[in-house]
Amino acid sequence: MINFLLGMFLYVTLLIFRFMESQSENLKVTGPDAPLVAVAGEDLVLPCFIKPNTSAVDMTVEWFRPYVKDSLVHLYKDHEDRNENQAQAYRGRTSFFKEELQKGNISLRLSAVQVSDEGLFKCLVEDYSWYDDITLHIIVEARGSHPVITMESYDNTGGINLVCESRGWNPQPEVLWLDREGAPLPAEDTQIKRHIEGFTVKRRTTVYDYSDSNRFYCRLLQKHHLMEAEIIIDSKAFDTWKWAVGITVAGGFMAAGLIVAAVFCDDKEKKRQKIENELQQEKQNTAILRQSVNNTYKEKFIKKKKKFAVDVTLDPNTAHPIINLSNDGKQVTCKCQWKSLPDTPQRFSVYPFVLGKQSVSSGRFYYEVQVSGKTWWILGVAGESINRKEVITLSPQDGLWSVGLVNQYRAHADPHIPLTLRDKVEKVGVFLDYDVGLVSFYDVESITLIYSFTNQSFTEKLYPIFSPWYNIQGTNSAPMIITPVLKT
Ligand SMILES: *[C@@H]1O[C@H](CO)[C@@H](O)[C@H](O)[C@H]1NC(C)=O
Numbered sequence: 001m002i003n004f005l006l007g008m009f010l011y012v013t014l015l016i017f018r019f020m021e022s023q024s025e026n027l028k029v030t031g032p033d034a035p036l037v038a039v040a041g042e043d044l045v046l047p048c049f050i051k052p053n054t055s056a057v058d059m060t061v062e063w064f065r066p067y068v069k070d071s072l073v074h075l076y077k078d079h080e081d082r083n084e085n086q087a088q089a090y091r092g093r094t095s096f097f098k099e100e101l102q103k104g105n106i107s108l109r110l111s112a113v114q115v116s117d118e119g120l121f122k123c124l125v126e127d128y129s130w131y132d133d134i135t136l137h138i139i140v141e142a143r144g145s146h147p148v149i150t151m152e153s154y155d156n157t158g159g160i161n162l163v164c165e166s167r168g169w170n171p172q173p174e175v176l177w178l179d180r181e182g183a184p185l186p187a188e189d190t191q192i193k194r195h196i197e198g199f200t201v202k203r204r205t206t207v208y209d210y211s212d213s214n215r216f217y218c219r220l221l222q223k224h225h226l227m228e229a230e231i232i233i234d235s236k237a238f239d240t241w242k243w244a245v246g247i248t249v250a251g252g253f254m255a256a257g258l259i260v261a262a263v264f265c266d267d268k269e270k271k272r273q274k275i276e277n278e279l280q281q282e283k284q285n286t287a288i289l290r291q292s293v294n295n296t297y298k299e300k301f302i303k304k305k306k307k308f309a310v311d312v313t314l315d316p317n318t319a320h321p322i323i324n325l326s327n328d329g330k331q332v333t334c335k336c337q338w339k340s341l342p343d344t345p346q347r348f349s350v351y352p353f354v355l356g357k358q359s360v361s362s363g364r365f366y367y368e369v370q371v372s373g374k375t376w377w378i379l380g381v382a383g384e385s386i387n388r389k390e391v392i393t394l395s396p397q398d399g400l401w402s403v404g405l406v407n408q409y410r411a412h413a414d415p416h417i418p419l420t421l422r423d424k425v426e427k428v429g430v431f432l433d434y435d436v437g438l439v440s441f442y443d444v445e446s447i448t449l450i451y452s453f454t455n456q457s458f459t460e461k462l463y464p465i466f467s468p469w470y471n472i473q474g475t476n477s478a479p480m481i482i483t484p485v486l487k488t
């Protein structure tokens with residue numbers, strides 16, 4: 001009997017045990033198969049649950065980072081959270097959904113996701129005779145800081161080196177330099193560094209003086225996110241380079257003539273407001289900078305006038321037969337009536353041009369020409385070998401570096417560049433630096449740069465060149481006058 005009872009007891013125990021075992025065998029821990037994408041700074045739910053749904057209240061649940069030294073993310077054991085050995089990085093950032101535990105939902109809430117959370121997480125469940133786990137793959141996207149453009153240095157080819165930098169990205173964004181039309185500019189390879197808070201990217205480009213307001217953009221692209229910073233460089237900043245030869249350009253001086261403004265394409269109103277304020281501040285700073293730059297600029301301009309002024313007179317032997325020179329060789333106008341003059345090799349016979357007598361083959365040179373009252377004019381410098389007998393392009397390619405007013409203000413680059421000037425130009429200052437290949441034109445009244453040809457290579461003597469242009473029905477009869485450079 002006792003044997004029988006004992007046998008029964010053993011049998012029942014075994015049955016119960018079997019039952020439990022088979023139930024456990026059917027349990028599985030499940031979760032998402034695909035990587036989860038989280039956004040840095042936001043909260044994330046790491047899904048994990050027991051199937052078929054069974055209460056996890058009496059089980060041990062451990063979340064940890066596999067293959068990591070300090071790996072415990074969250075531990076639940078003996079009906080409570082046991083986080084004494086939790087990794088420092090997860091202190092205060094993890095919790096379960098308590099009321100969900102009894103449904104077998106052991107998902108973990110992780111607050112303020114960081115780039116360092118990217119990688120694998122394991123969700124492991126243990127109960128007496130059974131355990132199972134799953135691995136989750138987390139990808140953290142971080143949008144970095146707004147890009148900052150720095151004017152790094154002047155380039156020895158006459159350009160300005162700009163660096164665009166931004167931190168805290170994941171994955172790394174594409175960095176593009178664009179011109180004002182949005183066309184990509186050539187740039188160095190992007191430098192990428194990995195930090196715990198994400199990638200830092202840095203990209204350099206060299207920009208040149210394209211117009212009187214040079215605008216460049218640094219654009220960061222990460223999937224559907226776009227951030228942009230803009231920089232406006234006044235031509236004067238480029239010109240400063242030429243004057244600053246031998247001067248170390250640094251600090252305040254480097255910010256010369258710069259408007260730096262960052263513009264972001266972002267979503268949140270708060271952020272936008274903040275940016276708005278920053279822009280406002282930036283504008284104020286810029287105004288102050290500009291003022292001090294203008295003063296420096298003016299001083300330099302006046303110094304240059306004094307130092308390099310040359311007394312230019314017109315050379316009648318080169319004058320086209322329809323133009324008329326004053327006796328002192330300081331004025332030229334177009335009566336536009338053909339005079340019979342010997343057709344010498346020096347004489348222009350297609351365009352109404354005349355050269356100055358003085359030439360340059362090294363060093364610097366400055367003179368001023370009054371154009372008030374004229375509706376059309378061209379002036380600049382010309383190479384000695386300029387073609388005086390045939391049609392030419394009126395551009396550096398044919399040995400002519402000039403600006404003019406012919407229907408509109410233009411720089412006769414290749415192709416010609418229309419110029420938008422604030423004021424009507426009354427007097428033009430022409431500055432030539434033969435050795436560095438620079439020809440600059442200034443509006444003398446307002447002390448502003450009209451246009452600069454930079455980075456030219458001169459191989460022969462250069463002469464000042466003038467054209468009063470045609471005078472149709474007396475509309476352009478005012479003379480061009482070479483005026484003495486004021487020694488003030
Ligand atoms: C399991 O889930 C189903 C449907 O969501 C629910 O009806 C059932 O009560 C749950 N069982 C347990 C043990 O929580």
Ligand SMILES: *[C@@H]1O[C@H](CO)[C@@H](O)[C@H](O)[C@H]1NC(C)=O
Pocket residue numbers: 045049097100105106107
């Ligand atoms: C588990 O709980 C969380 C939080 O309430 C919920 O978002 C998630 O959908 C739940 N998962 C399942 C499978 O019920």
